[in-house]
Every structure is written in C-alpha cells, then in structure tokens.
Amino acid sequence: MSKGLAIFTSGGDAAGMNPAVKCAAEYAARRGYKPWLVYDGLRGLIDDKFVEADRELISGILHRGGTFLRSSRSKRFFELEFREQAFLNLKKRGIEKLVVVGGDGSFRALNQFYADFGVPFAGIPATIDNDIAGTDYCLGVDTALNMIRQSVDSIRDTANSFSRAFVIEVMGRHCGYLAMVSALACGAEVCLTPELPYNLDSIGGRLKAEIKGGRNYVLAIVAEGTKMGDYLTRWITDSIGMEARLTVLGHVQRGGSPTVRDRLMAYKFAVAAIDALEAGETNSVMTYQDGEYGSLPIQTVCDSKYELDPLLLKLCTNLSN
Amino acid sequence: MSKGLAIFTSGGDAAGMNPAVKCAAEYAARRGYKPWLVYDGLRGLIDDKFVEADRELISGILHRGGTFLRSSRSKRFFELEFREQAFLNLKKRGIEKLVVVGGDGSFRALNQFYADFGVPFAGIPATIDNDIAGTDYCLGVDTALNMIRQSVDSIRDTANSFSRAFVIEVMGRHCGYLAMVSALACGAEVCLTPELPYNLDSIGGRLKAEIKGGRNYVLAIVAEGTKMGDYLTRWITDSIGMEARLTVLGHVQRGGSPTVRDRLMAYKFAVAAIDALEAGETNSVMTYQDGEYGSLPIQTVCDSKYELDPLLLKLCTNLSN
Amino acid sequence: MSKGLAIFTSGGDAAGMNPAVKCAAEYAARRGYKPWLVYDGLRGLIDDKFVEADRELISGILHRGGTFLRSSRSKRFFELEFREQAFLNLKKRGIEKLVVVGGDGSFRALNQFYADFGVPFAGIPATIDNDIAGTDYCLGVDTALNMIRQSVDSIRDTANSFSRAFVIEVMGRHCGYLAMVSALACGAEVCLTPELPYNLDSIGGRLKAEIKGGRNYVLAIVAEGTKMGDYLTRWITDSIGMEARLTVLGHVQRGGSPTVRDRLMAYKFAVAAIDALEAGETNSVMTYQDGEYGSLPIQTVCDSKYELDPLLLKLCTNLSN
C-alpha cells in the first residue's frame, strides 16, 4: 500500500493556493504517495475532514481564486489534546507526511506538531503580505498586485477626469511591499509604508511644484499598517488644496483568478515540497531566493526577520519625500 | 461656413462619456456642423477652453474610462455674468448648438442658459446612479455594474474560503439601482436600499436557517444612501454569529473601460442628440424607454420623479426580508 | 408530493446558461416544484442523467462561463424510441414540466416531444448569434460582445504601435449581429456581414483618403459567415498598401464569466419561464422585445425570420461602403 500524504491550506487565503494543492496532489501521486486533502485547515485536521484527492475533485480548480479547501485559524491546535486528535486522524489513514500551504504562523504550529508526533511537513509560503523571511516570493502576491493595479488604473480615470487626488489604502499590516510595488507600477506620486520614514513637508513642496507645472491629479498609496489613510486625505485637501478622496481597497485584493506567475510558482513550490519530503526533510519551508528554488528549516525562517529588497526601498524613497 | 456645435461633459464622470463625445463629434461633422470640444465642463465654457474636434484628438478615446475632456461642478455658472461670458465664447466662434453629456443638474443649468441666450442644447444622460427620470438607462451604469461584479466575485473567493460574511457598500445616494442589480447579478443574500423597506429580524431568521442548512458564507450589498454598512456588519457578527467584514467599493466603480453596452448606447444617444438639434428641438434630453430611443423636454424630466422598474423591486424584496 | 420540473441546457454553450439554471431551480422551488437538473442536454434526457437540484449543487455557479450541466447535440432525439425513453425517465420521477436553455433547434425538438407525450416546456433563448426570431436578446450575447471588445482593444495596441491593419473575424454564420455591434463599439473602420451588401471599391477610396489624412492603422471586423477574412486581409495589403494581418477570434468568444446583463436577463427569463409554465403555457419561448419580457408560441418563433434592428443596419452601412 502506498504511503499517505495530506495537503491542506491554512491562514489567510491567497491566490495560488488552489494550483498549489492541485499540483502537490498530482505530483505526490506520481511519486507513489496516496494523496489526501483536508478541508478547513488545522481545524479540519482535528475535526477529521479528510477526503481522497481524486481527479474529479481537483480538476477545474487551477483558475479559481481563494482556496476551495477553505482555511481557518484554529486556537484548539495550540492544545496538545487536539493535536493528538489530529495525529490519530492521520494515523488511522496511514498518512505520514504533510504539505501545508499558508503563512509562518501555520508553519510554526506544524513544527510543534512535528516535535510532538514526528510527522514531517513541508511548508509552501502563501500570503499576500510577502513577509515571510527567507523567500523573495509568497503565493498570492502577484495576483494581489494585479488586482490593485486594475483598481488604481480605474480610479485614475476619475482622478484625471475630475482633477482630484485619491488616497488608496492597500493591505499590509507590518509590511509595505504591496504598497511600494503598486505605487511604482501605477505611477503614484506618494507612497507611505511602515518601512520608510516619510516627510509630509517635502512631499507637500514637491506636489505643489508639480501642480503649478500642470499636474492635475494625484495618486497616493498607503499601506494599511501606517494608519495614515484618513489623515493624508484631509492633509492633501487642506494643505495642498486639491480635493482628495480615500478608497480602502479591502478584500478585493485577496481574490481573483491566480495570475500565471502565481500558478507557475505554485507548481514549482509544490514539486519542491514533495521532493523535500522525499529527500527526508522533516520541517522545512520552500523558498525562492535570487532566482533559485530551495528550502530552509522552519527554525531558520522563524529566527530571521523579513527584509525588503533594498532596490525597492531606494526606488520608493522618492515617493515618501 | 458650417455652423458650430460644441460638445462637453459635465457633472460626475461616467464610463461612456468618451464614446459619446467621439460619436457626437463625428456624426455632427457628417451632418455639416463644425464640431468643437470644451474642456472642464461648464467651467471651461466660461474660461474659454475650446478646441476644434479634429480626428487626431478624438481617435483612441473610445475605450478609455472617465472623460478625457474632464468635468467639473461650477458655481459661477449660476451667475448671469459668467453665463454671459460663456455665451460670448460661443458667439465669437459661431457655435450655435450644444451637446452636453452629464446629469440632470447640468441639464438644468443649460436650460437656464437657453432661457438667457437662446442657445439650444441636447442632453445625453450619463450618471452611474441611473436616476434620471424619463429614461431607463444612463451612460456609465453597465460599466459600473460590471466593475462591481468583478469586485464582488473576487470577494466571494475569500468569503467562501474563510466562511465569512462580507458587506459590500456600492454607490447610490438616493437610488438603490446599482445595489439591487448587483445583488441579483452576484447572488447576494441580502440587499438594503433606500427604496425598499427592510426587516433585519426576518433577514436574520432566514440567514440562520440557511447557515443551519449548510450555507458557509454570506454576501450582503448595501446602497451608500442607507448608511447601513457599518451597522449591518456588526449586526451580522453579533446577531447571526458569522464573522463579517465591510468593504466600501468607492471610486473603483466609476472607472474602467466602457463596456459594449455603454459604447453602443453612447453611439445611439449621440446620433439622437444631433438629430434632435437638427429637427429643431431646443432643450431636450435623450431617452431610452421600453426599448425605444427618443427625447423629452428638460422640463418634463425635471418635473418627474425617477421610478425604479417594478419587476426589479419585486425581485429584490426577498433580499430585504 | 410536489410536482417535478426538470431543467437542462442544449445546443451551443453560451454565458448566462449557468445563472439561468440556478435561478430557474431556485424560483421553481419557491413556487412549489421539485426541481431536477439534467446533464448533457437531450442526450442526458435519454440516458437518464438526472440529479436533484440541491443548494450545494447550484451554489457557486452564477459567475462561471459555459454550462456546468454540459450540453450536446443529439441525433437520437429525432427518433421516437429514444424520445420515449426520455419520457419514461421523466415519468418515473414525476417530472411534468421542462425548462430548456438553448437555441431554436432545441426548442423544435422539445415541441415534437410535447406533441408526442404532452410534456409542456418553456424555452429560454441562449445563443451568442442573437438570431432567434421574436426576441431582441438571447443569453450569452453581451458576454460574447465584451470578450470581443477586450480582444479588439488589445489588438488595437499592436495595430497602433506598428501602423498596421488588422482583420478580425468574429462568430456568426448567418447573422452579422456580433460583427456589427462590435464594429461600432470598437470603432472599426470596416465591417462585413451577411446582411449588408458591401463595396470594396468605395471602402478602398475611403480608407486611402483617411490614410492620406493621417490615419495610421485600420481595424476591420468580418462575420464568419462572409468567409471574407482571408480575402480582405490580402486585399488591404495589396490594394490599400497597408500591411494587414488576420485574427480569427474563435472560441474565446464563447467563454468568460457572464456579464451583469447576461446574469440579470437570465434571472428574468428564468422567472418568466416558470411563470409561463404555471400559467398553463405548454410550448412557448421566452422573449424580450421593446423592453418587455413575454413569451411566444414556439410555432410563431419558427415561422418568423429573425430581423436585425434597422437602426443598427443603418449605422453599419457606413462601415460596409
């Protein structure tokens, strides 16, 4: 009998989770595993929501946003008795390895699970915040960026038609990655993030000079974590003298059919995850760094701090001053 | 020398304004007029921002959102001296007729202008609120609805992935048209609008029954004018017991490349407007009613109250109870 | 026990079929019927592919293109013995009425079935050709038009960048509706259809004059039924002297998430179909004419010839000469 391997998604949903699940299941089968899927993330591990990954189930999911396996945040998994229950659910089906698609919180939880019961896992990084240490890319980021782009391009139509300023708040509690990249990609004039110090005085001087020179609208992108959306909107109206409006993009950013980049990364991460498990790795996270796919022990990931690309920071400095 | 005719956009921007301007200019030229364009709406009439509508200027605008002529709200136009200034700008160029693409506020302003100086105009209705009396359709509505659809379809990915409720606020201060149609088109479970009385008790009973029967997420669409977004979100969390989030779609709804319907309606309205002016109409608004294009005197439009399609109201009653 | 009612899709697939199936099933249930779905169209009727329309099955289909019930063309249904087999499949489940979403070929087949066994049906018109007599609109048309629009807008980028002509062939064997509307909506310079006589000499003169006046690219849209794609492409290159390329849009036009218009029309047609069956109509087709929803006996539909909107023909005459 072939050995069981279970796949599930955990934490905040991100585009690319579905392709990752599909590819992991298919590649696992090709490598001789019997693939299982678990609904509802860690909660489903405890509550025994397992299903065999047959062709029917995973066909037609590649192009769908979110995660059809659903996700959750589970407090019970912090307690040993529930983890034990999850372990028994695995054991009775002969499932010996896990692939989890999610964020670093989920990886830590599984690391504890490995310490308890010795079930190896491979983590596939997926979060639109792109803030997992050790990897340049997390699933969902490219799709989120393109959803933002479409929204900002649309708002620009009105900004330009009406000679107005628009402040657009994008997701990112502790990380300004989405804000910075979309500010560059959409040609915003201002970008405020948690990482970069900003100077409203110099921004104000710059904008006034440009408006004098003919600029008739302004786009400003702020990261959620700065909590500057409201303030900046009023400030532009009052100090710059251009009527401003705030748009909080919200959960529109999370959804949408995964882009090619997210599908392809999902494919490659999934292959890497199965290969890592086969090679005997027990608790590692897949990474993409400097153009290379690899993996890092979860401990290394947890002990490191995510650092933004210095070139990106440099390019955005102009937009914060 | 051919007689001059000026075209401009006024009021809130809406997709379809650019195609309407392009088609009006082209068709006017074919009917022997010399077409002019005015930047910045009524403000541009006063401030003399006229330009001849040559081929170069209006090529490549058909598929662009917003209005490349820009729009404005002008207080000065309420004063006779500024209207006189506008009239002189027309006179010195031999412009004898006007086509305005905008809302009923703009039409009223031009009606006063006609009373003052006898310059006939034809109004093309354009507002995403779809609340101009006498016409079933205003330019921009179909594009706005499809922008909303894409956002809601995207949010549904997350709602479904995470077993959550989402409350989505769409535009519409006094009119629930956008909310109702998008609620039906996106399969929302709840829809609150200014037009329909709603009953949270019965909505609550219905949702609880459905959740018991397996429903794992809820989409609710509310019109801006109800001011119920925040309240409904808390109410779903507290009374229904499903975690809920609010998304205010904001100005994303206004932009985007015009849909085929908005381009085609723009085309037909533009032809109707030039034809009406040629037929000697002096102050009428183009209409589309019961499948027919026509026109109504501006006074009739102003004296009537916009009424929503009764079938639409009936279909949405279920979603408000 | 509630009376059974079966819903299925038949003929070429069209966006809007899924919303029509969902709405018909939900509304039928609300009116006291027990709704069934049939896979694979007429073939499934014969081969007994019925399933009860429970909530789970029809949730999450509203925004999907094509038809999840699948469709088919069945030759066997022309033979009485197979129709009898289909009838027995209905009888054993207590299914007394049918709703079919498809084209006029399917409606005719069911009319024969009604003549044989007295099972009433209501037809919902769905075909991207928009060529069913008696109704101004068939499901799928708006989505197809917007898919074409996006493709043509994209091709325009290259045409403009490279000073080239592009001939774009759109679907439509006997009907130029898609070609005409998309030519107007996309600002094409040339449009060839089966309905309108065209004159290459006058087209050539017009294009040459415009190129002389600064035009640097040309878009031409031809209906599949004219078989003029290849010829026109060579002719533009040779006679006009502008390098031309042909793009056959093909099946890209059929798919895509249904637009708001197709979803809303689906909703209203579905309600009309159930209401018609309840009112005792036995073999009618739902229609939308001059802004009103109604129904016509299938015989009337079959005996009539589809006629294009005269205004549309008039507007397109310029593009064929």
Add this chain to the structure above:
Amino acid sequence: MSKGLAIFTSGGDAAGMNPAVKCAAEYAARRGYKPWLVYDGLRGLIDDKFVEADRELISGILHRGGTFLRSSRSKRFFELEFREQAFLNLKKRGIEKLVVVGGDGSFRALNQFYADFGVPFAGIPATIDNDIAGTDYCLGVDTALNMIRQSVDSIRDTANSFSRAFVIEVMGRHCGYLAMVSALACGAEVCLTPELPYNLDSIGGRLKAEIKGGRNYVLAIVAEGTKMGDYLTRWITDSIGMEARLTVLGHVQRGGSPTVRDRLMAYKFAVAAIDALEAGETNSVMTYQDGEYGSLPIQTVCDSKYELDPLLLKLCTNLSN
C-alpha cells in the same frame, strides 16, 4: 546645457515598452540628462521624428499596451548613408546617448551604429518570445502569458461544456517558452514546442486512458513554430475520437495593459540602462539573471544561444509524451 539622451522602441511591440520609456525619461532627467523621444523606431531616427520628453507627453502612458512611440523594422538602417543621416539628427540636438527598448535585432543594428559613429547605447530587452540570451526575462512576457491565460480559461468553459478538445496555438517561432509556461499555468494536457521532442503515440495512449477514467475535455497548447496546430487538431479527432477545434490566438497576445511584473521590470531595466550609460558602458544589454539585474556586452548576447530553464523543460516533458 545638459547632455541629450534619446529613447525609442524598436522591433515587435511588447507590453512594458511604455513604462520603460516613461521611467527612462524621468530617471534620465533626474540624472541631469535632457531626454528626447523618437517616434517610429530606427525609421524615426533617420527621418528625424524627435520630440522632447516633457511631462505632459509621458503622463498617462504607464498602463497602456503596445508602444505609443510606435515601432518599425527599417531596412534603410542597414545602409551607411541612412545611419549617417540618423547621426546628424542626433548631433544637431546634442544627443550623445541612446536607450533602445526592443529585441536583439535592434541591438545589433545599434552596435553597428556605435561602431560607425561612437554613440553609446543601452538596450532594454523587450519581446514576448523571451528568447534573448543572457537574460531570464524580457519585457512583455508576463502580460502575454496572462492574456493567453485569460483566453485559455475562457476556452476551457466551452471545452468542459461540450466535452471537446481544443488545440490552442500561441506565439513563438523558434522558442516554446510561452507555450510551455501557459501549458503548465493553464493545466493543459498536451504541449508541443520546438525544443522538446514529442511522441504522439504515447500522448495518445495517455489521453485515451484518461478519457476512459472520466476525463471529458482536452486542452493542448502548441507553439506557432511547430506548425502542428492543424495536424494535431485532426489527429485528436481521428485518433483519439474526441471532436477537436483549433484556435490561433494571434495578436491578442501582444496587447493589453502591462501587468505589474512588466511595469516593475520596465522600471528596473530603465534605471539600470541609465546607470549603465552613466558608468561609461557603451554597447550593453540590460539583463535579469538569477534574481539580479545587470548588463552584458551586446557581443556576448549575440554570441550566446538562448537556453530554456531546465526545470521548465523537465516539467513539460510529461506534456509532450
């Protein structure tokens, strides 16, 4: 007086050209150059189509597909007398450096120009074929891939609805990159490219087994360069027994608003190009390799052969057998 620097696009158009031009102009100005733009590529260099890159001209182009500067293929540039004419056009404006956004053919032409007249240039790779040696990425590729994805996702709706096979031909004369990546990203069952040997017998066996196991549709992606579109379509119909249709995606792939990735890469390539010129490089091409931006002498690029990513080849081997 600040030194002149001219920017233009050349060769086949690709999304990302407009952002590259905008960013290069803005960054050049910030580094003390006076930026010029040239219309119509090499032809415009000869025919003196220069314009100063002022703010107005380059605002609002970031999100547009194709190249607003237009492109061309110029035979005259192969002749010294015309190159001399181009040089004089540069000289009279004090233009001392060139930035060209295009393919390797254009880079070679400028290398000859450098040999003749000593005008340094920096090349930014842009071609949807992604076949320039020395760089993992060329502008336009990500946008093209996502256009293909949308088309294939749409065709899948019909394939699935109708139990059919679809063969989709994508661009790529000598390079199967687009075909391979889109086959993986869209979950195609078959992929034929110039790079990978394929075996119809084994493909046939595989498909028949899957159809027996329940597969009801097939997607096959072929690169233009294989010329296998027609043959494969007939072969699937005849040998596999599933009705098949061919769709040639054509120029739809070239257009569309640039994705975030193409805009960001454009930004970074543009900065690298100006920096390279400032650092004294005279004839180099910007590259992105293993996650790092850099540059290579044009001679090195020309002497190398483009090689596909081995992992990609490995993943696609399954689809060719």
